[in-house]
Amino acid sequence: MNLTLEAVTAAAILVGALSLGLLLVLAGRAVALRASHRRMLLRAARVRGIVEQHVATRFAAADRLLLELGGVADVDILDEAIRSFPGELAEMDDEARRRLRKVYQTVGLLELHLERLRTGKEWRDRADSAALLAELQEVRAIPLLAAVLRDPYEDASTVKHAALRALTRLRADGTADALIAALGESGEQSAPRLAELLAQLGEPSLRPCIQALQDERAGVRSWAAQVLGHLGHPDAVEPLRDCLDDRAHQVRLSATEALGRLGAPRAVLPLVRLMLRDPIAQVRAEAARALGAPVRGEPAQARY
Numbered sequence: 001m002n003l004t005l006e007a008v009t010a011a012a013i014l015v016g017a018l019s020l021g022l023l024l025v026l027a028g029r030a031v032a033l034r035a036s037h038r039r040m041l042l043r044a045a046r047v048r049g050i051v052e053q054h055v056a057t058r059f060a061a062a063d064r065l066l067l068e069l070g071g072v073a074d075v076d077i078l079d080e081a082i083r084s085f086p087g088e089l090a091e092m093d094d095e096a097r098r099r100l101r102k103v104y105q106t107v108g109l110l111e112l113h114l115e116r117l118r119t120g121k122e123w124r125d126r127a128d129s130a131a132l133l134a135e136l137q138e139v140r141a142i143p144l145l146a147a148v149l150r151d152p153y154e155d156a157s158t159v160k161h162a163a164l165r166a167l168t169r170l171r172a173d174g175t176a177d178a179l180i181a182a183l184g185e186s187g188e189q190s191a192p193r194l195a196e197l198l199a200q201l202g203e204p205s206l207r208p209c210i211q212a213l214q215d216e217r218a219g220v221r222s223w224a225a226q227v228l229g230h231l232g233h234p235d236a237v238e239p240l241r242d243c244l245d246d247r248a249h250q251v252r253l254s255a256t257e258a259l260g261r262l263g264a265p266r267a268v269l270p271l272v273r274l275m276l277r278d279p280i281a282q283v284r285a286e287a288a289r290a291l292g293a294p295v296r297g298e299p300a301q302a303r304y
Contacts, residue, residue, distance in 0.1 A: 043077060051081040055088050058096035062103050075107050089135060101136045110138060117144045123155060127162035134166035139174045141166065146182035149190035167197050176201055176208040183212075184220045195223045199230040206231055210239045218248035225251060229258025237264040244270050249280040256283060260290030 047069065054065045069078060082100070083089070092100070104110045113129040120126040130148070133141035148154050148163040167179075176198060183194045198205045205227060212224035225243055228236040236258070243255035256274060259267040268291065275287035 043074070047077050048081040048084065051078070052085070055082075055085045058092055059099040059103065060096075062099040065103060066106055069107070075109050075112065078107060079109055079112075083132070094137075097135070097137060101138070104136060110136070114138070114140060114144065117141060117148075123158050126159050130159070130162045130166040134169040137170060137172035139170065139172050139178050142170065142175065142178035143182045143185070146179075146186055146190060146194060149193060150185075150187045164193060167193075168200070171201070171204075176205040179205075180208050180212050180215075180220065180224065183223055184215065184217050191219070191223060195227050198223075198227045202231065203233070206233050206235065210236060213239050213243055218246075218251055221246065221248070221251045222254040225254035225258045229254075229261040232262060234262070234264065237262055237266055241267055241270050244274050249278075249283055252278065252280070252283050253286055256286045256290050260286070260293045263293050 050065065050068050054061065059065065082103075089100075101110070104113075110133075113133055116125050116129040117133065120129065126148070130141070130145060133145075145163040145167050148159055149167075151160075154160050179194050179198050179201075183191055183198075186194055198209065209224040209227045209231070213221050213228075215221050215224070221243065225240060228240060240255045240258050240262070243251055244259075246252050246255065252274070256271065259271060271287045271291050275284050275291065278284050278287065
């Protein structure tokens with residue numbers, strides 16, 4: 001009986017000691033977590049103070065900013081600090097954006113946001129990255145944004161909307177080429193949007209679209225012809241005339257419509273031949289409509 005009582009007492013003491021030890025460990029961890037959180041808040045406040053000074057100067061001393069941030073290991077803190085000034089960022093000119101882009105590229109934040117846009121699990125993270133990459137005029141984001149538009153499982157009201165807004169804001173060198181490259185991989189839903197963006201770019205799209213008329217993919221040639229028709233530049237007339245002999249009827253159709261928009265006298269005879277000889281009724285009908293369009297700079301009767 002005494003042995004049993006002593007065993008129970010020993011077990012109770014052991015349990016109590018273990019419980020006390022566990023409580024001490026948990027308390028220590030809680031203290032450590034609070035201390036870590038305080039240190040993180042202090043680092044974030046320090047970084048935000050540094051960033052605020054450089055935001056005021058439109059990042060005119062980007063190299064000095066990078067030097068001052070040399071001890072910052074958590075780039076997310078820097079990212080949050082910079083993006084806590086949305087109004088100032090929206091008002092930056094192109095030169096200031098280039099300087100800020102240099103900062104993002106140097107610390108690895110550009111790659112981080114490209115990866116978030118590509119594989120982020122949270123829709124808000126993907127949408128935020130899309131907006132930021134457009135703000136920084138990051139052309140490498142275009143194929144990723146186009147992929148968002150053609151993804152049937154992506155939500156239209158959140159990430160797709162953010163991707164479309166981002167694409168409309170991209171104006172950097174190489175944007176037209178990247179849009180055309182994305183056009184070749186796009187489906188029926190996203191291709192019209194990409195073509196519309198090319199048309200909105202204006203003259204920077206002219207040469208890339210003319211070159212795209214030689215693309216091996218008929219869909220790309222067709223969309224490029226349509227964009228050229230909307231651009232309305234006379235340099236597109238001859239390349240579009242060559243497309244009237246394209247082996248793909250949708251390319252001939254798009255080129256015919258584009259020439260009708262351009263109203264170029266040089267296209268009259270090829271369009272007449274197309275109206276009389278093309279094996280596709282829809283192409284013949286479009287050629288007839290194009291011939292009925294007024295010629296720019298001269299009365300309609302002067303075409304015949």
